[in-house]
Amino acid sequence: MMRSWWWSISQTLARPWMLWSIFVAVTLLASLGLGLLSYHAMHLSRVRQIAEASKELQQNVRVALWRLDSRLGPFIATANDHRPPLMADHDPTYIRCRFLIANAVAIAGPTAQPGRSSGAKGKSSASVPRYQSRDAITAPDGRLDPELNRGEAFAELRARVPAPQMMQAAQQWMPNEIASLVAQPSADSNQLELQNRNSLVQQQFALNQFAQAAQQNVAGPVPQTENQISIRPIWIDAELFVLRTRLDGQIEGAWLDWPRLRNSMMDDIADLIPQATFAPLPTPQTADPEFALAAIPAQISVPLPADTSTSWSPTDTSLCFAWSAWAVTILIAALALGRLIAISERRAAFVSAVTHELRTPLTTFRLYSDLLARDIVSDPDQRRDYLQTLCREADRLSHLVDNVLRYSKLQHTAPHACTQLVDVDTWISRITPRLASRLAEVQLTLVTEFDSGSQVRMDDQAIEQAVFNLVDNAAKYAADADDRRVHFSAKRRAGTFVLTVADHGPGIPHALTGTLFQPFTKSSDVAAETASGVGLGLSLVKQIATALGGTVTHRPTSGGGATLQIQLPQHGSHR
Incomplete structure (x- = not known):
């Protein structure tokens, strides 16, 4: 019975149409399997390419943040000094004007000297914060330095941001919010990077504090209190300011030209991230440690990794060779099967x-x-x-x-x-x-x-x-x-x-x-x-x-x- 059944099957399989049907079915199944394998291989290749691009972008972002914080730290620390700020090429045009906020200081024009008041008028306004320009600085020979005379910017500042609003914003940002954001230890690599960069910036600020304390004839070490000389950049009405508190309670400030500074920062990292932009951080809660700057309350905005789906990868080359070999194999097998069937039929004849x-x-x-x-x-x-x-x-x-x-x-x-x-x-x-x-x-x-x-x-x-x-x-x-x-x-x-x-x-x-x-x-x-x-x-x-x-x-x-x-x-x- 078994032999009869097996003989019947072998005779059926010996028919040419049955052999061709089996060959086509096996070829289709094998092609389907190779197609699924190719799909998964290409998908994994795309995922790997995206992961590599994301990793490269992340590394470039880290290098860019270190580069920018290393450059911005000294600039922010010296933005309120009378000497030119420590920027590349010593360009002072990133500062629109410098000012002083005092609790009992009369509003002075561009030619007023810092620390001077108008007597009775100052007494009548002792509790009202007021601006005083710090840009009309006399040279050693007693003449005004025209390059540092920014009276128009000072007038615009008084019109846009009243002194009480500036004072209130400064109090809300004390202590330094970026510093407080990274105060707690963390095992996250991005958080650790931000902490390390913030340490570098704080060192620059500390050096400036000692220098200012020496200028104000403070004997002994600088007191480590909330009223010590501190520097903090803040945002007010989409404008960036650098405020510095003095030991006598007065606040010095510098109004930065954010568009120009931002363009300069973009040029600095153009070799790493050509399409990078910068977004302000009005509140520290919106900061992302992976992209936040430590020197100023801003973070870098980077484009998504480029779509590499149309790029040719080694996986695509391997799959191309595999499919070519598979096509040649099918062709050879079909020719061999056809020849075998033809020979079998001729021998039977x-x-x-x-x-x-x-x-x-x-x-x-x-x-x-x-x-x-x-x-x-x-x-x-x-x-x-x-x-x-x-x-x-x-x-x-x-x-x-x-x-x-x-x-x-x-x-x-x-x-x-x-x-x-x-x-x-x-x-x-x-x-x-x-x-x-x-x-x-x-x-x-x-x-x-x-x-x-x-x-x-x-x-x-x-x-x-x-x-x-x-x-x-x-x-x-x-x-x-x-x-x-x-x-x-x-x-x-x-x-x-x-x-x-x-x-x-x-x-x-x-x-x-x-x-x-x-x-x-x-x-x-x-x-x-x-x-x-x-x-x-x-x-x-x-x-x-x-x-x-x-x-x-x-x-x-x-x-x-x-x-x-x-x-x-x-x-x-x-x-």
Whole structure:
């Protein structure tokens, strides 16, 4: 039962359509698996590229923040000093004006000196904070320094931000909010980075505090209290100010030109983050430690990592090679499967054709030998006819076996030409009786034409079998022709030896010319309907000619029929 079931399955799978169906199904499944694998590989590649871009961007942000805080720290610390601030190229244009807020100081114009008041007027306004300009600073010779005279900016400051509002904002930002934001220890790397940068900025501020305390003649160490000299940048109405408290309770301030300062900061980090911008931090709660500056209440705004989905990656290259190899593999497998199926079908056709070809002579052998063995045939002439029939069938079987054996030998061994110098007259006289006898079986006549007295180099045994196959083919298909002649010629032409067999039969249909020299092209059904044979004769002719370096061609015979020609190359001069 099991063997019957397995045999049924194997027979079903042996059918060509079933093999192709399995091949297509396996190919589709494998392609689907490779496609899913490629999708996940490309997705992981994109994720990795985005992660690498984000990591590079994060590293650039850290370097940019360190660079900016290292530059802004000294600038903020010295923004309220009379000397130029410590910026690149010592450019003082980042400060629009300097001012002083005192609890009992009269409003002074651009030419007022710091610390001076107007007597009674100052007493009447002792509790009201007021501005005093610090930009009209006299030089050592007593004249005003015009480069530091910013009266217009001071007037704009008094109009935009009243002194009480400035005082209130300063009190709200005490102590330094950025410093308080990083006061607590943290294990977060961004928080630690901010703490380290803030420490650097506070060191700059501390140096400035000692310098200011020395200028105000404070003896001994500077007191560490909330009323000590402190520096804090703050935002008021989208404008950036740097306020510095003095030991006498007064507040010094500098109004910074934020647009110009921001552009300068963007230029400083253009090599790291070309599209970076800066956003103010009105309250410290909105600060992100990863992007916040320690020197001023602002943070850097960076664009998202560039989309790398259209960029070519090594993963894409590998997948391209993998898909190319897969496509080539499918193509080779399809060609191999097609060839295997074709060979299998031809071999099956060959087996069926050989079975048909063997059945007729074996039946004749069995019948005639049985009649002769029992002495049923007593007539001598009839016995002679039976014996001649047995000889013809034996020759037919011998020819069939010779073709199969020689074809098998040529298929399984490398072509090796055993050529020798052959006299054409002797060779023609040897093979002509055999050719004529085969044609005589179907009442055809052999007409020969050859170059007498010439010699050629060839394998005479192999060429004899090839010529006999051509004549045998003519005997099979031209047996009913009106012109009963079959022409055989052997001539030398321009370095070649040409053997031609032409008949006047129906010829070869154009549809069959493509498979004319293919082996095993005749099934049992075709063999039963056409002339005898297994479809191996012309294929063997081509194999023999190819082994000798020659060619086989076909053309129609003038007036009807088929002409097949063997051309063998000849090297050297022979008679």
